[in-house]
Amino acid sequence: MTPLDKRTKWSYCIGATGRDMAYVLVSMFLLLYVQYTMNLTAAQFSVITACMVVCMVWDAVNDPMMGIIIENSRLKWGKYKPWIFAGCILNAIVIICLFTLRPTGWAFVAFYGVGYLLWGMTYTMNDISYWGMLPSLSSDASVRNTLVTLMSVFICIGQFSVAAIVPTLIAGNAVQTYRVIALVVALCFIAFQMLTVFGVRECEREDTAERVTLGGMFRIFLRNDQLIASGVSYLLFNVGQNLLFLFGVNFFYVEFGYADGGDLVFWFTVMYGLGTLISQAMFAFLNKHFTRARLQRLAVICLMAGYLAFLGFGYVLPRSVVLLNMIAFVIFFCQGLYNLVLLVMVNNTIEYDEYRFHERHDSIISAVRSFAVKLASGIDQGLSTLVLIISGVYAVSQKISALETQANEGLLDKASVLAQADACIAQLGPSQAFALRFGMVLIPVVTISVSYLLLRRKYTLTEEKYEEIVRSLQEKS
Numbered sequence: 001m002t003p004l005d006k007r008t009k010w011s012y013c014i015g016a017t018g019r020d021m022a023y024v025l026v027s028m029f030l031l032l033y034v035q036y037t038m039n040l041t042a043a044q045f046s047v048i049t050a051c052m053v054v055c056m057v058w059d060a061v062n063d064p065m066m067g068i069i070i071e072n073s074r075l076k077w078g079k080y081k082p083w084i085f086a087g088c089i090l091n092a093i094v095i096i097c098l099f100t101l102r103p104t105g106w107a108f109v110a111f112y113g114v115g116y117l118l119w120g121m122t123y124t125m126n127d128i129s130y131w132g133m134l135p136s137l138s139s140d141a142s143v144r145n146t147l148v149t150l151m152s153v154f155i156c157i158g159q160f161s162v163a164a165i166v167p168t169l170i171a172g173n174a175v176q177t178y179r180v181i182a183l184v185v186a187l188c189f190i191a192f193q194m195l196t197v198f199g200v201r202e203c204e205r206e207d208t209a210e211r212v213t214l215g216g217m218f219r220i221f222l223r224n225d226q227l228i229a230s231g232v233s234y235l236l237f238n239v240g241q242n243l244l245f246l247f248g249v250n251f252f253y254v255e256f257g258y259a260d261g262g263d264l265v266f267w268f269t270v271m272y273g274l275g276t277l278i279s280q281a282m283f284a285f286l287n288k289h290f291t292r293a294r295l296q297r298l299a300v301i302c303l304m305a306g307y308l309a310f311l312g313f314g315y316v317l318p319r320s321v322v323l324l325n326m327i328a329f330v331i332f333f334c335q336g337l338y339n340l341v342l343l344v345m346v347n348n349t350i351e352y353d354e355y356r357f358h359e360r361h362d363s364i365i366s367a368v369r370s371f372a373v374k375l376a377s378g379i380d381q382g383l384s385t386l387v388l389i390i391s392g393v394y395a396v397s398q399k400i401s402a403l404e405t406q407a408n409e410g411l412l413d414k415a416s417v418l419a420q421a422d423a424c425i426a427q428l429g430p431s432q433a434f435a436l437r438f439g440m441v442l443i444p445v446v447t448i449s450v451s452y453l454l455l456r457r458k459y460t461l462t463e464e465k466y467e468e469i470v471r472s473l474q475e476k477s
Contacts, residue, residue, distance in 0.1 A: 004138050004147075011199025012133065013151040018185075018192025019088075019130065020158035022095060025185045026119060027242075027377055029166055029178070031384070032249055033099060034112070035397045037174045037404050042389060044109050049385035051113035056378025059120035060371045064221070066128045067367035078202040080129040080136075087126025088193040092186035094119045099182035102175075124370065126193065132366040133200065135350050140470075145284055148343055152280040152336070156273055158192075164269035167249055167262040171421070172414030174404045220353065220361055221368070227349040229458035231368040234342050236451035238376035240444035241335045244310075244328075245272070246384050247440045250393055254433050255314075258400060258421035264321065271325045275332030283340045291463065292341050293456070299338040300452045304445060306331040311441045338448075343369065345459060348466050355469045387439035392432045399424040 034040070034048060070083055098115045102108065134151070138144055162185060170177045221227060248268060252261035286295060309317060309327045317323060346369055354360040388394040400421045406412045412420075 004143055005201065008137065008200045009147065009150070011195050012137065013147065013154050015130070015192050015196030015199075016151050016154045017158040017161075018189040019126065020155045021162050021185050021192075022091065022189040023123070024159045024162045025166070025182065026095060026098070026123075028163060028245060028249075030098060030116075031381065033174070033178050035388075035394065036170075036401050037178065037408075038102070038108060039104075039398065039401055039405060040108070042394060044106065045394060046385065046389070047109050048112050049381055051109070052116055052381045053378045055113070055117045055120050056374050056381065058117070059124055060375035060378065062121060063124055063128055063371040063374060064364060064367045066124050067132065067361075067364040070129050070132055071361055071364050080133040080202060081197050081200070083125050083129035084133075084193060085197050087122050087124070087129065088190055088197075091119060091122040091126060092189050094122055095186045095189075096182050099178045120374070124374075127370050128367050130193075130196070131369055132362050133202070135347050135366060136202070136362045137200075144347060145287060145344060148340060148347075149280050149283050152283075152340060152343075153277060156276040156280065156336075159276075160269060160273035163245065163272065164266050167252075167265035167269075169262075171258055171262045172404075172417045173407055175408035220359075220364055223357065224349055224353045224365070226352050226459060226461045227346070227365060227368060229454060230342065230345045230349060231372055233451040233454045233459070234346060234369060235372035235376055236447045236454070237338065237342060238373055239379050240447035240451070241339070242376060242380045243384070243440055243443055244331065246380055247387070247436065250388065250397075251436060251440065253425060254393060254428060254436055257425055259418040267321070267325055268328055271328040272332045275329045275334075276336040279333045279336030280340060283337065286337070292345065293462075295337060295341055296452060296455065299334040299341075300448065302330055303334040303338070303448060306334065307441045307445050311437060345455075345461065348461055351466065351469050351473060352461055355473060383439070383443060387436060391435040391439075392428060393436055396424050396428060 031049070031052070034045070040048070066083075070079065094115060098112075098119060101111060101115075103111050134147060135144065137147065162181075166181060169181070221231075249261070249265055252265050252268065255261070256264050290298075306327055310324075310331065313319065313324055313327065347366070350360065350362055350365045353365060385394075388397075400417075403412060403417045403420055407414065407417045
């Protein structure tokens with residue numbers, strides 16, 4: 001087994017930083033950008049959300065199709081690098097357009113629908129090829145765990161740099177600030193991915209597999225029982241884990257006001273960064289001393305306790321920002337740990353499939369991860385919009401949007417926008433604020449619990465069994 005060189009390891013892992021900066025900007029803030037800077041009716045906002053859901057569902061279906069294209073690639077520049085390069089450049093252009101061009105009314109709805117579809121398809125080009133490259137770099141379990149851990153650290157850095165800083169900057173001058181941020185993030189996306197494109201040495205594998213068709217793709221999925229179990233579990237987990245962040249900015253606006261809420265999101269995001277980074281830093285150590293099954297069990301127990309504490313914050317528990325951030329740290333730490341375990345489990349089904357059926361399909365099987373993330377995002381967008389409209393938070397956000405529009409036109413200064421926005425938020429009643437929080441807790445508790453139970457019952461690819469499979473494949477090669 002050829003050892004992984006340091007240049008490839010670091011070029012690949014550091015390259016994740018810009019990718020996740022771009023992904024978080026769109027997944028976490030694009031709908032907020034629409035909600036708090038565009039004057040749209042509830043019907044128009046609902047149609048935009050419906051477009052996002054449809055695009056995400058299509059994008060989820062498109063992911064394995066992109067996996068087929070990459071799997072069948074026979075390019076001189078490599079199997080993955082051309083798609084990483086093209087997807088990165090095109091996606092950066094789309095991001096700039098989404099946060100810069102501002103038609104009004106239904107024209108904006110149409111523009112947004114087309115733009116979001118293009119964003120998803122171009123990101124898929126980059127995403128499938130980037131993640132598909134990971135299992136191809138090494139089949140050694142310890143090397144792969146190291147790559148997943150190190151890459152996840154840089155993913156967290158990218159996510160944190162956007163998720164923490166953006167909320168502190170946008171209030172009071174949101175239109176122009178979003179425009180500048182989109183340009184900076186798009187350029188970072190390109191810069192970091194160029195490091196991967198020019199720094200990674202792709203491993204050459206013997207090309208013995210036939211070209212994969214669409215029907216063959218579904219055959220590969222359906223024959224792999226361990227992939228089905230881990231893939232469905234990963235989908236359910238992502239539906240649950242995304243909501244806390246997706247609702248996060250709205251939650252802080254509602255609970256602490258427009259002026260202070262954005263600043264408090266920074267510390268909430270710090271907890272996300274610390275919780276995720278520490279879980280990733282400890283993963284290799286924990287993985288040596290505990291089985292994946294035990295790590296999952298501990299993570300789920302602590303997650304349930306954390307979500308219940310979050311629900312009781314300010315009601316049963318004291319209304320302390322320090323306590324809120326402690327609760328957030330526990331949740332994010334456990335989510336990070338559970339996510340890493342799941343990533344390893346999904347990737348290990350590649351060798352399982354190769355062992356059973358004598359074919360290796362890195363890109364297609366890796367596409368399941370992206371499929372789950374995209375489909376979960378679509379489901380979450382629909383759920384979040386439903387909660388925002390029912391709770392009355394969207395109606396209040398439209399009043400703030402009118403203020404931000406006036407600020408962009410020079411009719412209001414930042415201090416006036418912040419003061420009037422806080423007055424609008426004060427109109428929300430206690431039951432409306434609790435409805436928002438209840439949605440942030442109930443859905444994750446249900447979906448993560450089902451994810452865990454599914455793995456317990458259906459996933460049988462233990463550490464010992466995986467090592468036996470890898471040894472058998474090495475003996476035959």
